[in-house]
Amino acid sequence: MASILIIDDEVAIATAFAMFFRHDGQHTVAEAYTGADGIAAFERLRPDLVLLDVRLPDMTGFDVLAAIREHNPVVVMVTAYGDVPMAVDALHKGAENFLTKPVDLSHLKAAAERALEKAQLRRLSRWLSDKRGAEKGLVFGSTPPMRELQAQLQLLAASDRTTALILGESGAGKGRVAELLHAQSPRAGKPFVEVNCATLRAESLDSELFGVEAGSEYGVTRAGAFEIADGGTIFLDEIADLEPSLQPKLVRVLEGKGFRRVGGREEITPNVRVIAASSVDLQAAVAAGRFREDLYYRLAVMPIHLPPLRQRTREDLLELIAAVQDALLPSLPGAPTALTDEALDAILRYNWPGNIRELRNVLERAMLMARGLPAVDVLHLPREVANAAGGDVSHHEPRSLAEVERAHIDRTLRAHAHNRAHAAKELGISRATLIKKIREYELTDRQK
Template sequence: MTRRSKHASSRPHCRSLSTPPPRGWVRHALADSVLLIDADADLLQALGEYLDGIGYEVAAAATSEAGFETFDRMRPDVVILDLHVSDVGGLNALEQLKTRGGSVILLTEQGESESAVRAMQLGAEHFLTKPVDLNHLAAATARVCEKVRLTHQNALLRARDQEHAGLESLGVSPAMRDLGRQVELLAASERSTVLLTGESGTGKGWVARVIHHLSPHASGPFVEVHCAGLTTTFLESELFGHEQGAFADAKERRQGLFELAHGGTILLDEIADLAPELQPKLLNLLETKTFRRAGGTRDITVDVRLVAATNRDLMAEVRAGRFREDLYGRLSLTALGLPAVRERSRDDRLALLTRIVADLAPQMPGCPSATSAEALDRLLSAPWPGNVREMRNVVERAMILARGVGQIGLEHLPGDLRKGGGGGAGGERRHQPQALAEVERIHIEKTLKFHGGNRTRAAQELGISRATLINKIKGYALDL
């Protein structure tokens, strides 16, 4: 923030501290971030200087729209929002911040108790009246940060439990149990780079998340990047960021995903498609833990674990001259191969099917999780060329079709599965994707309408990235 004065107490909209803030506030605030949204530049300056002085990372915005953009980029622990922010109104801004997952402290004027009560009903964590008492501000901010921290820690514990259970459901055969042990060992090995190989749909992304959640740095971010289908310039900007003016559309400095993943894990999916021009830059990052933004001159240091995934033979890509041998050598030091579903034992398939149903059931109330003996036999005997992803899609579709029936039967399975054929062969491969696509199209359309066409919120609810949602909207030609 731009600093103009160290004396916030001289401003009429703040009351000075009668005593210094407790040491605990400063200590806790070191890793906490605050976003201020207020049209009053003097108040932004005063509060920002104070919060920065006791150890918080502070960002400020003069309008709610600018605040939303900053929130999406920064993901702050606390938002301090003025009720009278002018462009959309404080209560509307509060609702939008809550849908984004924000924890909000509201600033009100004297005598606005009715609005304060309404704000608490809408989910505000606390409200403060102006002039702002800095003692109260420090206490409220510390309490909300502690609540956010505890919520995050509880979520991490639940995620760890789920990932441990997921590893157990990999299978019961010696080969799959050994794979589970290798995943746990890799997760515990701090920052070693991991290369995941296997056919499309074998669960490489899931294993990457397991490695992250079971690692000592599970509290850091997990960032997933798909390298395929992106231009070199765009992917470089996404991964490494850019400085203002680095290229025609670079109107401001932007952090890259490696910076945003600092302290956590980044998954580079489809690594074989990484542009040759970017491969030396990635190799340098792996060797030195530093990189430069596009157009930058300063080295940036990051502490991030890389997990790379591919469904191609990287050694063949090296021989063809499309992938650097030294980068391949660095990535393949610790490699894990995930078997196709058809290569797994029947008992392993049953464990996989059980996990899929257990994952889907809480999201699909009223849909059965039981399966008839005939349907179960077809599900376990199919070759599944689309692997785990295809099995999950078929099971989800069957659960939807069997809603209210009590169990999944043969009649709820697609194409050749009903006739005893392969899960993805012949007629089933022609018919099943169309049926699943129709279910997905309807679900996306309903979710978008529920959120008033807001693609960011719809993508969050659907559990996909905004870019993926936009591609699906185009693919289904949705008219919203």
């Protein structure tokens, strides 16, 4: 539930705003009628949003803003005496928005929602800062689904002879999970050998996995991955690409039987734990006849499903961001780990089709580009990530606040066929203020 503090000396207005926000049951609201009381209430409550009047009986709203600014508050200033220079000054001093009275309640609601989104980003940013440097796994988080995943992995790691199957999209962290399973198991002191089944042809993969015997076409005796990993773990990545001719051989090993090197006659029975991973649907591969059903069931004793980043919560993503930045920092001296609100918003909104691998690449590039600066900004992110926050920053056109306001008023007038009353209502200003703006900006106006 979001918290709002209203600081306004007009009790009727403060009460009306408070009733409006309390009505939906989504907000807790406190009121203060002087600057001093408002500062004290802010220190006591630390609200998500402050609605702050510019003119107060004991000080100005700008004085209040200066007094609380060190806490990085989200403030929307409200006044009956607003003009463009005052609005610009408010924004420069840290306000998120500037509204003029009388404020249309729908306009107030929209401004508050945007400001509360900003407050949530700042809260998440502080949470991210707190998490950075803490002990954590690379692919996990603290939400219940991720805790359950960690519990499954701990059980699987302890049962060091149980075959493990890790399922998830490319880049979701399957290799890292395999390493963690090995590192947390009784086999941790023995070899961890990784073989990618998608990178070798059948003949080469056969010798890579099972070795070759002297006198064969390879010439000299060479141990394969299963022998090298003896006592430890062998990780078979992209197991769906294992050639059909090699699948029966792997079934025999998983059944506790031995194998023969290429060109060999001696049967070798390895003491190896097998961890396999796949980014494709193995059950579909079985149904299509590309993967042996008995091999699938030998592997899928306790399948582990890694969710893609787009399905993870913001909290889990924040823990992952912190862990990736911690891992990158030693190789990027002078690079910032802090993220601006806009950069964090873009990262959290982006879909991450490449999952953890893509996230790591993006953060490494952004931290490198921002080296020497206090924080990574949205401009340091790739265009596709930056655009997730809304708006293509690579084509940003610098404009003053007055230019933006003039264009917005002009569009609103035209949208309402120059009906001043309707346009003023949408803009959240009085009809008199709108007329003043029309004259100030020399807008073409067909009076209605």
